[in-house]
Amino acid sequence: MTELPPPTLDDATRNRAELALCGLMAYRELTAFERLSSDARFSPTIIDRVALARLAVHEFGHYERVVEVITARGAEPADSMEPFVASIDALHDRTRPGDWYESLMKAHVIDSVSGDFYVAISRGLDPDIRRLVQEVQALDEQNKWLHERLQEALQEDPRLASRLALWGRRLLGEALTQARRIAESGLFNDALITPDGEEPLSVLFSELVENHSRRMAALGLTA
């Protein structure tokens, strides 16, 4: 994504794309909080439950940060989130984890793919929005924990590998389908168009897939 020159946007278009991106991030973080904290109950141990709960609380903190920005811009958070409610709810409904490990994997895959997607959208946007995106996606510590916990689980029970690899591919497919739908919704079109006329979606999508494969390989899974 970094190879593409950022698009030049007029003020109205940029402002619209910025609010839309904030609404998208806010609703995703809010629902990630709700789903993760519900899933936490199915954790194998209390320690794991708490770890997942802490992750969820972290996502809620991101939600509150994004909402601050929306409000500071004079917009209504509920209005900004509204265009994304149906599609994000549908994504969650189509990706209900069957157990705690699938829940970890979902957090790992969907958070990462979404993060990459937000970064791509924000390329031509204001520096403060790009910083917000970085902040919301500053999941280093959590992703490290998710990665290590998944690795540990895979070592303890090698039969998990094929199930989680399959689940990872399904999650990627769902995340990409949603990203494409959002990219084509018209809310971000201009923000995703490059000045040299290159078709940025194909570049973006191949990069999303590549990053995903690298993460799966790091877990010893076939992407």
Add this chain to the structure above:
Amino acid sequence: MTELPPPTLDDATRNRAELALCGLMAYRELTAFERLSSDARFSPTIIDRVALARLAVHEFGHYERVVEVITARGAEPADSMEPFVASIDALHDRTRPGDWYESLMKAHVIDSVSGDFYVAISRGLDPDIRRLVQEVQALDEQNKWLHERLQEALQEDPRLASRLALWGRRLLGEALTQARRIAESGLFNDALITPDGEEPLSVLFSELVENHSRRMAALGLTA
């Protein structure tokens, strides 16, 4: 409860009761977090969802505070929580809210009754534990929000009143049954016995019921 003189406990008994109380509070706060945040999804509006989510995050903060105290005393949080897991899980399973309003009511009733119960147990315990109990139960702001939101809902739809009054009585019954079971478990017996030989459980229970009735009356509901 304040009328009863606090019991005098030897160090070992007091220490045991303190760790048990911390374990009880920790597990209750953790599960309150999990249940509230799951219920949040069924809220009528995004604003209500966020309010319930924020309440849940608050409970998780309490959990972390209590766990700090357990750890500082050299105990293992999971061990301290263990004696309460089955009964608290069972309480939650028997009190699954049918909708968002029942979820609000559950938070309101169970948090309040539990708080009164913790205060009663902590009478003869160390000042730092009594402060911790106060902190965990410092739900003033949340209880105010819960109260106002319930009041608003009852005004909008008067048919809610009989349903929520019935639900409130069921919640009280379940909470008292659990409190009695915990009081009789032997973990807190000494902490709940007064020096003048008065049977403190009956005093405690009538006070729990009285406080509950006052809260229901404040909502215009028949307790």
